[in-house]
Amino acid sequence: MNSETLISQIQKFSVNDGPGFRTNVFLKGCPLHCAWCHNPETQSFGREIYWKTRLCVQCGECLEACPSEAINPPIAPEEAQKENSTYQKIITEKCDLCFKCVEACQYNALEIVGEPMSIDQILKEVEQDRVFYNNSGGGMTLSGGEPTAHGEFALKLLDAAKSRKLHLCLDTSGFCQWDILKQFVAKVDLVLYDLKHLDSKLHLKMTGVPNEPILDNLKKLTGTDYRIWLRILVIPDFSETIEYHRDVVKFLLTLPRKVDRIDLLPYHNWCEDKYKWLGRKWLMADYQAIDPVEVEILKDIYEMAGFNVTVGGSGFEN
């Protein structure tokens, strides 16, 4: 099969997504739409265009190049760059993704997100950093988006990577059918499993999907021997209280076995620009990033219950 899938980015020298130095392969497309998502460009399964606000000088070249009238006329760059500006360059509804505007832009202010890549292309790039994996216990992390939503392609990619003796991590939300997840976890060395919230209603509100399949899959997963690092998000007004995390501990203790490690991932807002680039609203605008130091107390809660915990999920701890 010579198929390709859309990759939003292949990020080398990633140090917080599994052990050691890793290369993250971000598959584009995810069934969840978390309000705080740090990689909003990985949500859609199709290609998109970034409009990099600060690089744009509003020269109007893109407007002239566009055959579909999908570009808004220029305004003063200072106006567009203002924090509260509602100005958008691309009218998404009219855009048919011909990318003529991207070609026309001399300032690199317009950029295509999502490159179709074959398994060979992906692995060629991943393998470039093998020497770093060897010295750090690193390898490839298949991430997204949601890898399990990329079915056969993603499974084949993992097979091919395994045959090249790469250490593999699966970074998953766990939102899929157990039968599918089962096939994925069987192919990797470590599962990075997200736990976003215990309350299904809140979960639905903030991510667009209920949490039952996720919790259910986690239960099944802990019934196996697969290595699991559970990634617990600490999001303001959502999952930041001590009480909540005590509940999480209680829940985790009901599982067939303890997960191998817990990474507490404090919320940050570095991704805000990306929302603007995609012409989307950043829903978390009112929240400041959480200082990792503040999360130390939550770490204690998990540690007291006998869990192995990090803040930030470095691949160089333990």
Place this chain on the structure above:
Amino acid sequence: MATTAKEIKEFEEKQEWWWVAEKTRSSRLDYLRKAVWKKGALGGNYAPGIEIDLEFPELYTETWQENEGDPIMLRKAKSIGNVLENLPIFITDQSQIVGCVGSAPHNIVSYWQGASMINEEIYNEQGILPQPEEKSLERLAALNEYWGGNTALDELAKVLDPEDAVKFMSGAIGWGTPSSAVGYATKDFRHIGKGFENIIEEIDENMERTDKLLRGNPSPDLLPLYDKLPRWEAMQEVLDAAIEYAARYARLARIIAENFETDPKRKEELLRIAETCERVPAQPPRTLQESIQYDHFVQVVVRYETYEGAMPHRPDYLHGPFFDKDVNINKSITRDDALDLLGEHLIRTYEIGIFSPRWTREGLQGITGTWVWTMGGVNEDGTDACNDCTTAYMQVARLVRIANPTFSFRWHPKVKDELMREIFECIRHGLGYPSLRNDPILVENAMYWHGHPLREARQWVTQSCMSPCPPTKYGCQPFRMASATANCAKIVEYTLHNGYDNVVNMQMGPKTGNAVDFKTYDEFFEAWTKQMKWLLNILVRTVALGRAKDPEFFSRPILSAYYERAVETGTDAVDYTNGERGNAWVTAFTWVENADSLAAVKKLIYDDKKYTMAELIEALKNNWDGKEEMRLDFVNNAPKWGNDDDYVDDIMVQCLKTTAAHGKEIKCVCGNNIPILPENVSGNIHYANVVSALPNGRRLGDALYDGGISPGPGLDKKGPTAVLKSCGKIDHVLDGRAFLLNQRLSPTQLAGEKGYQLWKSYVKSWDDLGMDHVQFNMVDDSTLRAAQKDPEKYQEVIVRVAGYSAHFVDISRKTQDNIIQRTVQGLG
């Protein structure tokens, strides 16, 4: 007010390491550190208050004039002797190490015998003349007129091929002066360590033996002996003068102690200084203080002979046994006492100030010379040479935060984890040093290129920033400019313009043909090769003649006394016939532009045919004016070095291999081959206005790339692993030597234990890729920008410029901007 542990912790958390240093160092080190003058130029000008020393050249010139009939080395020795015996001396409060280059703490010195153009430059210089200015101008004019036309460089210019001389001195193609008036020499420390009186005795024996021969049977063999005698006499003269110089300090210390000092503790210290100076350098040292004082005298005294712009040295190796004896075995001093001595060693070295011509100041911004001390490494038998003194130097470096000297660490797989942690702390505290050098690779390199035997190669020190040289009897290189420094971006520039230089308006390189007529990339590269060979040849020819003539035109009595092979043979240390093995290299400044420019030409002109060569040349001649779209195309749509992209990486390797092949054809004065050594110091800024627009997208005026093999600032889009991978494609033994790589790392990512583990894995991979050098800047953009805005508050921020570190506020704005432009490698 005492600082609380809590305050220190806060500074640590904010990563304001300079405050941490100030609050945690001893009060002595704090005083000494703050009392020392900044001798490096701030960008191009000296700091307010710095003055040129006029007493030194006047004392020197006086004796020089009186001894016109003497052979040069003896004449020079007497002149230096007069300086060492009569130049004012001083002892800084709280200081334990004495000796300074210059008659006052705020002075910088220069050598009027070196080059008329430097003498005139001093006359023309803003802000460094002692007041009243009129009087200084008269003194300077008198000095300049005496030396004008008669300096070492004037003499050399008369014998050089005129065309070579003009092109060399155009300033377009090379850096440096082909005279040991401006250079640096490896020191034969094993020999020097015998004690000056013992060297004098050795010379006595040599002279007696020679006298006997001269009274014996006539033979042609006798004839060279007559010239040796005055040389030996000259060596003895300077060694005596050095002993007297130390004795003057001893007397001064005693006078202060016995007549003026009221604090009993300080009195004791002054008497110890006196005893130390009575012992060294006449006799070998016995204690750590004597050892460091000895070392410092050796370094200071030689700088009354010439500008030594580097300090090839292995202080941990040299002082380690004394450190161990005093601190760990006899416990005659505490570890803190020892740190005070080592800390002051750094400070006294920083105090050395020598006037540099403008091109040097711009290329070595913020420092006097590249005083890179080599640490760590292995012993002759290959065992780990790191010792407790190595650790102590790393610790005290973080306390005094001196930008010069800096350390270069000879890393090898046996280095203990504890020491690696100390090194990491230095880097994490933003010192920019030690740089890491891959010992096994550089040992192999020294054997491959220069034939140093294994046991000697294992003793290597960096001769300046980068190049290894064994400080052994036949390994020592007395004269850096035995090789040369090439402005390599000119290679591709001349390839495009048929050898014509549009900046200095001169036909410089050979006419390799109109580039428009090159049908293929191979033809283009062939022309590039011819330009490369021409550039290396003209530089090496020029400096080789400078080297050969140096004993006649300049002469080095002190260095000769420092060299066992010169003492043994009664020759000048610079004399290339006294057994020197040869350790020459050509420093390749502005090298990486070649790879990126060739790749852009290959891709956009020959492969894609998007532009014609005529269009490109026209755009370059106009400095890309009005061709911005095209320029951006050349920047963004042609592969760039440092992204693990074989298209351009193969070109880089091809350039290096072609040049290395030529390096095997050309020879230094000793008959040895010459590798290239890509690095830049801050020559990438100096040359910004000398190198024309290039196909990599730069304009005349833009800074060139900063490292020897560092990618262009901001052009390494694929992260730090890709940078290392690209660099790993170079064979670091066969393709050249000592490839300088700058990396900026994010301080946040490297915090804590995990930061150390991460860095360690990075270093292991660097080793696996077979690279010989890497150095780190670990200061984030926001700190640097804040320092630009509010320099007063950030006086102590240190950055890695190239093969050296400098205080950020001491470098020009353009260089500052260039450092900020270097991509911060987020490490994830």
Place this chain on the structure above:
Amino acid sequence: MTRKKRSSRRDNKWNQMRDGLTNLSTAKGVEARETVPDIACGKCKNFSESPYASDGRGSCSVVKTGSDFTVDPPLILLEGDTGMMCMFNMDAAKCSHFDLMDIIDTDGNECADPQFRRAQRQMEKAMS
């Protein structure tokens, strides 16, 4: 009859330039060194300071090697592929190509720009 002098193999432009390089700094006394004429090479657009030395030497991008302003009438050569060596305070009153600079940069802190930089103390005085 005087012996005919053979022209030296080395009597060429490079020789002249080399002599220019080595003889330029032979100003005598303070006065000659301190004088910057109103019309001086250093104030001209065509003067390019040497990147190698800041003793005030430079070269001209118009007038070529072999020219001489001290003879009357001045000898001005415009052909050749090497520019005339000159000093920043050389009197250019007789040069028909003198073209006053718009910007003269006397700030010694920033980096060498041969086209604009005149880093000499005397130039700073002359321009202030």
Place this chain on the structure above:
Amino acid sequence: MKCVACGFEGPVDKFRYLYNARIDASMSMRQCPKCNEWNAVDELKDEALEIVNPGDAPWGKSAGIEGISA
């Protein structure tokens, strides 16, 4: 092109080219021949956008790159 500080008008190459903000952006710094101020220039449009102010520290009379290119 017109100097933002003094209004002097002339072709771009009349303005002394200093150096770039980043090699891969079209922004550079050029000095006005009339008032000597530093203009941040968009080389694609030959347009001076703003004055980049020199610091008053002795080591830096030139302008910073901050803020004139992303």
